[in-house]
Amino acid sequence: MSEFFGFLLSGVTVGFIYALVGIGFTVIYNSSGIINFSQGEFVMAGGMSTVFLLKAGLPLGVSFILAIMITSMIGIVLYKLISFSKESSQISLIILTLGFAIFLRGLAEVVFDKELHTIPSFVGDGSFDMFGTTLTYQSILIMIVSIVIVTLLYFFFKKTKTGQAMMAASINVDAARLMGINIKKILMINFALSATIAAIGGILLTPITSTNYEVGIMLGLKGFAAAIIGGLSNPFGAVVGGLVLGILESLIAGYVSSEYKDAVAFVVMLGILFFMPGGIFGNTKAQRV
Amino acid sequence: MLKRYNINRDILTLSAILIVAPFFFQNDFYYEIAIVSLLNALICVGLNMLMGYAGQVSLGHGAFAGLGGYIAVILGSRYGISPLFSIFIAIVTMAIFAFLISKPILRLKGHYLAMATLGVGIIISIVLNVEDELTGGSDGMSVDSFTMFGYEFTDSLQWYILCAFLLVLTIWMFTNLIDSPFGRVLKSIEGSEKAANSVGINVSHYKSIVFVISVVIATIAGSLYAFFSGFISPIEASFSHSIELVVMVVLGGLGRIYGAFIGAVILTILPQLLTSFEDYQTLIYGSIIIFVMIFMPKGIASVYEDVKGRVFASNK
Numbered sequence: 001m002s003e004f005f006g007f008l009l010s011g012v013t014v015g016f017i018y019a020l021v022g023i024g025f026t027v028i029y030n031s032s033g034i035i036n037f038s039q040g041e042f043v044m045a046g047g048m049s050t051v052f053l054l055k056a057g058l059p060l061g062v063s064f065i066l067a068i069m070i071t072s073m074i075g076i077v078l079y080k081l082i083s084f085s086k087e088s089s090q091i092s093l094i095i096l097t098l099g100f101a102i103f104l105r106g107l108a109e110v111v112f113d114k115e116l117h118t119i120p121s122f123v124g125d126g127s128f129d130m131f132g133t134t135l136t137y138q139s140i141l142i143m144i145v146s147i148v149i150v151t152l153l154y155f156f157f158k159k160t161k162t163g164q165a166m167m168a169a170s171i172n173v174d175a176a177r178l179m180g181i182n183i184k185k186i187l188m189i190n191f192a193l194s195a196t197i198a199a200i201g202g203i204l205l206t207p208i209t210s211t212n213y214e215v216g217i218m219l220g221l222k223g224f225a226a227a228i229i230g231g232l233s234n235p236f237g238a239v240v241g242g243l244v245l246g247i248l249e250s251l252i253a254g255y256v257s258s259e260y261k262d263a264v265a266f267v268v269m270l271g272i273l274f275f276m277p278g279g280i281f282g283n284t285k286a287q288r289v
Numbered sequence: 290m291l292k293r294y295n296i297n298r299d300i301l302t303l304s305a306i307l308i309v310a311p312f313f314f315q316n317d318f319y320y321e322i323a324i325v326s327l328l329n330a331l332i333c334v335g336l337n338m339l340m341g342y343a344g345q346v347s348l349g350h351g352a353f354a355g356l357g358g359y360i361a362v363i364l365g366s367r368y369g370i371s372p373l374f375s376i377f378i379a380i381v382t383m384a385i386f387a388f389l390i391s392k393p394i395l396r397l398k399g400h401y402l403a404m405a406t407l408g409v410g411i412i413i414s415i416v417l418n419v420e421d422e423l424t425g426g427s428d429g430m431s432v433d434s435f436t437m438f439g440y441e442f443t444d445s446l447q448w449y450i451l452c453a454f455l456l457v458l459t460i461w462m463f464t465n466l467i468d469s470p471f472g473r474v475l476k477s478i479e480g481s482e483k484a485a486n487s488v489g490i491n492v493s494h495y496k497s498i499v500f501v502i503s504v505v506i507a508t509i510a511g512s513l514y515a516f517f518s519g520f521i522s523p524i525e526a527s528f529s530h531s532i533e534l535v536v537m538v539v540l541g542g543l544g545r546i547y548g549a550f551i552g553a554v555i556l557t558i559l560p561q562l563l564t565s566f567e568d569y570q571t572l573i574y575g576s577i578i579i580f581v582m583i584f585m586p587k588g589i590a591s592v593y594e595d596v597k598g599r600v601f602a603s604n605k
C-alpha cells in the first residue's frame with residue numbers, strides 16, 4: 001500500500017507540472033485558435049535560464065524573477081512574430097510556432113549548452129513521512145505553488161477587468177472588439193501569461209527531473225495532452241487533465257511497464273478524442289460536421 | 290489529347306528538371322539527397338492534398354511512413370516475403386489502419402485530426418522503440434536489397450529513376466483527381482464544410498478517403514526509403530519527422546501541388562547546407578521557417594506563381 005501512495009504522490013507532483021503546461025496551451029488556444037507548439041520550449045527556457053542565472057552567482061529569488069521575465073519576454077516576441085505575419089491561415093501560424101520552438105531549442109544550444117543540468121531543491125532536501133512513503137519538500141512546494149497559481153488565475157479570470165476581457169475575447173473576438181476591448185493587447189497579455197505559467201513550471205520541475213535544451217518537446221506534448229483531456233475550452237480542465245495524466249503515468253510506470261510510460265498520455269488523449277471529444281470539462285460538445 | 294489528360298506545362302517542366310538533374314550530380318551523395326528529396330516530396334504531395342484541399346492537418350505522417358516501412362521490412366526479413374509483395378501488404382494494412390482512425394475523428398470539426406494523428410504518431414514511435422525483438426529497438430534494423438520482378442536495385446541511378454517516375458506519376462494522377470468531380474468536392478469542403486454539407490456532400494466520408502490516400506502514399510515512400518537506405522530506425526517514425534513533412538508542405542505552399550515538391554526539396558537540402566554552421570544549425574533552421582511563415586505565409590510556390598503571373602502578363 002505504501003508503494004501505491006509513493007507512486008500516487010510522485011504522479012500528483014508531475015501532474016501539476018503537466019497541468020501548468022496545459023493551462024498555458026488553453027490560454028493561447030482559446031484567445032487565438034493557435035495550437036502553440038512552443039509551449040514546451042517556454043518550460044525549458046524557464047528552467048534553463050534559472051540554472052544559468054544561478055551559475056552566474058545570482059541569488060535564488062533574483063534568478064527566479066529574471067527567468068520568469070525572460071520567458072514572458074519570449075512569449076511576447078512570439079506574439080509579435082505572429083502579429084507581423086499578415087493574411088495567414090491558422091495552419092501557417094501553427095507552423096510558425098513550430099519554427100519558433102526549433103529556434104528556441106537552437107538558441108538554448110548556443111546560449112547555454114547541450115548538457116543535462118540540475119539545481120538543488122529550493123526548500124532543502126528534507127522530506128515528510130506520509131502513508132508509509134516519503135514526500136520531499138520540493139514536491140510539496142510544487143503542489144502548493146501550482147494550487148496558488150491556479151487559484152490566482154481563477155480569480156484573475158473571474159474578478160478582474162482584464163481577466164473578464166480575456167474571457168470575452170476567447171468566447172467571441174468580434175463581439176469583444178465591438179465592446180471596445182483592445183484585442184491586440186489582450187492577445188499579448190495571453191502570450192505573456194502563458195509563457196509565465198510555463199516558466200514557473202519549468203523552474204519548479206528542474207530540481208526533480210533536471211533539464212536540458214530538449215526537455216521541452218515531451219513536456220509540451222504531454223501538457224497538450226493534458227489540455228485536451230481536460231477540455232480545450234476550459235483552462236481549469238487542464239488541471240484535472242494534468243493530474244489524471246501524472247497519476248496514471250506514475251502508476252503504469254510502477255506496476256506495468258516503465259518503457260511505455262511516455263505512451264500513457266497519448267493513449268488517454270486518443271481515448272478522450274474518440275469517446276468524449278469535448279474533454280472531461282469541455283462546456284461545449286465538439287461540433288459534429 | 291495532351292490537354293485532355295492534363296499533361297500541362299508544369300508537369301513537363303518538372304519531368305525535364307528531373308531528367309536533367311542527374312547530369313549535375315557529382316557523386317553518390319548527390320543522388321542520395323536527390324532520392325530522399327523525391328521520397329519526401331512524394332509523401333508531401335499526399336499530405337498536401339489532405340491539408341491544402343481537404344483542410345485537415347496530420348501531425349503523424351512521418352510515423353505512418355515509418356510504420357509502413359517497418360511492416361514491409363519485417364515481412365521481408367523475418368518471413369521471407371518478396372519486397373514488392375510486402376510493400377503491398379504494408380499498404381493494405383496501413384490503409385485499413387488509417388480508415389479506422391479517421392472514422393470517429395473526421396466527424397469532428399476543427400484541428401481534431403491534427404491532435405489524434407499527433408497522439409497516434411507518438412505511440413507508434415514509442416512502440417517501435419520498445420518492441421526491440423521485432424524492430425531492433427532504437428538501433429534500428431538492416432534491410433535486404435530491393436528487387437522488383439527479379440531485377441535487383443543496386444545502383445543509385447536506378448533508385449533515382451524509380452522515385453522520379455513515381456513522383457511524376459503521383460503528381461499527374463493528383464492533377465487529374467483535382468480537376469475531377471472528386472477534386473471539386475474537396476475544394477468545396479476546404480471552402481466551407483457547412484455549405485458542402487448542405488448540398489448533400491458527405492464531408493467526413495470524403496475527408497476519410499483523402500486521409501487514407503495520403504497514408505498509402507506515405508507508406509509507399511516510407512517502405513522505399515527503408516529499402517533504398519538498407520536500414521530503418523525509429524527516427525523515420527519520430528514526431529520531428531512528421532513535423533518536418535508538415536513544414537515542407539506549408540513552406541512550399543498549401544494547396545499547390547508543386548509547392549509540396551519545392552518544400553520537400555528545399556527542406557531536405559537545407560540541413561545539409563547548414564551542417565557547416567555546426568552549433569548554429571538548429572537556430573538558423575528555425576529562423577528560416579519563421580521568416581518564410583511571416584513573409585510568405587502562402588508558401589514559396591505562391592511567390593513563384595506571382596512572378597510567373599507578372600512575366601506572362603507583361604508578355605501580352
